[in-house]
Amino acid sequence: MLPSHEPSSSSSDGRLRKRLTSLTYGLLIIVGIVVVWSLVKYGSGVTNEALPAPMEVARAAWVNRGALIAATGITLEGALGGFFFGSVAAVGLAIVMASSPTVSRTLMPIVLVIRTTPVIAIAPLLTLVLGNGIATIFTVTALIIFFPTMVNAVLGLQSVPPGVIELMAIGNASRRDVLWRVRLPNALPFIFSGLQIGASTCILGAMVAEWIATESGLGYMILQAGAEFDIGLLWAAVLVAGLAAFVIFMLTGWVARRVTREGAWDEA
Amino acid sequence: MENAAEASDGPTSAAVKVSGVGRTFRLGRRELVALQGISFGVRDGEFVSIIGPSGCGKSTLLRLIAGLIAPSSGSISIGESTVREARAARKFGFVFQEPTLLPWRSALQNVTLLLELARRGSAAERRARGIELLELVGLGQFVDTPPAKLSGGMQRRVGIARALAVDPQILLLDEPFGALDEITRQQMNVFLQSVWTAQRTTALLVTHNVGEAVFLSDRVIVMSNGPGRIVGELQIDLPRPRDLTLLQDQRYFALAGQLTQMLFTSGVALQSAYS
Numbered sequence: 352m353l354p355s356h357e358p359s360s361s362s363s364d365g366r367l368r369k370r371l372t373s374l375t376y377g378l379l380i381i382v383g384i385v386v387v388w389s390l391v392k393y394g395s396g397v398t399n400e401a402l403p404a405p406m407e408v409a410r411a412a413w414v415n416r417g418a419l420i421a422a423t424g425i426t427l428e429g430a431l432g433g434f435f436f437g438s439v440a441a442v443g444l445a446i447v448m449a450s451s452p453t454v455s456r457t458l459m460p461i462v463l464v465i466r467t468t469p470v471i472a473i474a475p476l477l478t479l480v481l482g483n484g485i486a487t488i489f490t491v492t493a494l495i496i497f498f499p500t501m502v503n504a505v506l507g508l509q510s511v512p513p514g515v516i517e518l519m520a521i522g523n524a525s526r527r528d529v530l531w532r533v534r535l536p537n538a539l540p541f542i543f544s545g546l547q548i549g550a551s552t553c554i555l556g557a558m559v560a561e562w563i564a565t566e567s568g569l570g571y572m573i574l575q576a577g578a579e580f581d582i583g584l585l586w587a588a589v590l591v592a593g594l595a596a597f598v599i600f601m602l603t604g605w606v607a608r609r610v611t612r613e614g615a616w617d618e619a
Numbered sequence: 620m621e622n623a624a625e626a627s628d629g630p631t632s633a634a635v636k637v638s639g640v641g642r643t644f645r646l647g648r649r650e651l652v653a654l655q656g657i658s659f660g661v662r663d664g665e666f667v668s669i670i671g672p673s674g675c676g677k678s679t680l681l682r683l684i685a686g687l688i689a690p691s692s693g694s695i696s697i698g699e700s701t702v703r704e705a706r707a708a709r710k711f712g713f714v715f716q717e718p719t720l721l722p723w724r725s726a727l728q729n730v731t732l733l734l735e736l737a738r739r740g741s742a743a744e745r746r747a748r749g750i751e752l753l754e755l756v757g758l759g760q761f762v763d764t765p766p767a768k769l770s771g772g773m774q775r776r777v778g779i780a781r782a783l784a785v786d787p788q789i790l791l792l793d794e795p796f797g798a799l800d801e802i803t804r805q806q807m808n809v810f811l812q813s814v815w816t817a818q819r820t821t822a823l824l825v826t827h828n829v830g831e832a833v834f835l836s837d838r839v840i841v842m843s844n845g846p847g848r849i850v851g852e853l854q855i856d857l858p859r860p861r862d863l864t865l866l867q868d869q870r871y872f873a874l875a876g877q878l879t880q881m882l883f884t885s886g887v888a889l890q891s892a893y894s
């Protein structure tokens with residue numbers, strides 16, 4: 352009758368080894384991509400406009416490193432801000448929607464219209480109201496990423512077992528107590544799976560916003576490089592954007608695992 | 620059938636009064652009469668067990684008494700108040716048939732949940748009370764363990780500790796020891812009896828186990844199904860406190876036999892299952 356603990360004696364050693372293998376794994380993938388890329392490039396007659404050589408992209412990235420870093424910073428700010436506000440709005444909206452079927456039936460069509468409207472169509476309206484600045488970037492990114500988090504959160508808020516609701520009734524819990532102590536914790540894994548989808552899309556969202564609203568960031572840099580036929584820089588910017596999305600995605604996953612406390616959730 | 624407790628506590632001492640209660644469920648287009656014409660009372664401080672075949676409406680009856688669902692007919696009162704008022708006053712401790720633990724909370728945090736809801740005591744006091752109760756149910760070493768890492772019987776015991784945490788006036792137990800092995804079950808029965816004696820609560824226990832009903836109760840109500848109704852009642856006039864030596868006592872055997880007899884002669888269980 353001893354508490355069962357995970358083996359923890361060799362943890363620091365094992366964790367280091369694990370990290371090293373995942374590092375070599377990552378490096379191998381990058382090397383693999385470059386090799387395949389080179390093979391495709393030199394093995395076929397693809398023009399430079401369609402696909403530049405890896406070295407050319409690397410060179411363009413190095414030459415323009417200052418501009419690239421600055422643009423990345425701007426896009427990251429827009430993406431993370433939009434991700435944050437969009438996710439907060441998504442959870443807030445989900446709480447309102449989950450509160451009653453009537454509210455949900457009323458709001459859902461509106462949300463779907465907003466969801467389906469191409470951002471380009473409302474770009475003039477947005478820039479008119481919010482200006483050509485960070486507010487528009489945040490809003491556009493938020494609009495693009497909020498939906499999966501909202502849908503998942505509604506599901507999580509509503510999927511509390513009936514027995515638990517009865518337990519809370521025995522404790523004479525207020526709606527607020529039920530929300531904070533049961534519905535939200537129950538929804539957390541659902542919310543995080545929505546957040547991970549949002550995390551994978553927020554860089555793209557910010558770049559779309561840059562295309563329609565401002566003249567800076569990686570999105571704008573890609574447009575600009577395309578117009579000037581600087582294909583090396585275009586691809587460099589694309590790759591950096593992809594890398595940024597990957598990092599945000601992985602960080603979100605890491606936070607999700609930490610917050611949901613070592614999988615107490617998925618065993619339930 | 621008269622009990623000394625009633626005489627001393629006077630006429631207003633009915634802790635639970637169920638009068639002509641029926642409950643119908645709608646299953647698609649069909650109407651299912653789960654309970655019909657249920658009437659009984661539980662005196663203040665009395666320990667009453669409800670025994671009956673699966674599906675005869677025992678859980679439904681406990682839910683009705685706790686005000687979790689409303690009766691289709693009849694009425695229920697808790698002392699002088701309605702079930703709603705009693706629930707608002709947090710008079711009930713409820714041990715559900717399923718463990719019903721929150722998976723993101725440790726055993727201790729599950730036990731203190733209802734104390735938190737009642738905003739009762741400081742966090743440290745709630746913690747101390749929770750640990751005390753977990754030790755009482757033999758889980759002192761599992762205070763910080765999440766439910767997913769506890770066995771079924773251990774989860775059940777966390778549920779019992781949780782129900783006791785609010786010092787309920789009326790303890791409603793829905794087959795609390797169903798998942799336990801015979802030895803642990805006996806230990807828990809002795810434990811439950813001591814809690815009931817010490818806290819002077821009124822207890823209503825749903826069980827499938829004839830021995831358990833006799834060991835714990837002042838009175839056993841026998842139910843049958845199709846529709847769920849009361850078919851008999853047995854007074855258990857065994858001296859208290861009862862300990863495990865009672866299990867070898869002739870009077871215990873006699874009462875258990877009598878109860879088994881009542882269960883089988885009511886015998887609607889199989890009939891309705893095949894109709």
Ligand SMILES: Nc1ncnc2c1ncn2[C@@H]1O[C@H](COP(=O)(O)OP(=O)(O)OP(=O)(O)O)[C@@H](O)[C@H]1O
Binds near residue numbers: 645676716
């Ligand atoms: N929420 C519900 N909706 C529809 N029917 C229900 C509901 N709850 C219970 N019933 C029906 O009421 C009847 C009694 O159910 P109940 O759970 O009270 O039985 P029980 O005596 O506790 O059985 P067991 O000993 O197996 O736990 C069953 O036929 C069941 O199908």
Ligand SMILES: [Mg+2]
Binds near residue numbers: 677678679716
């Ligand atoms: Mg039941």
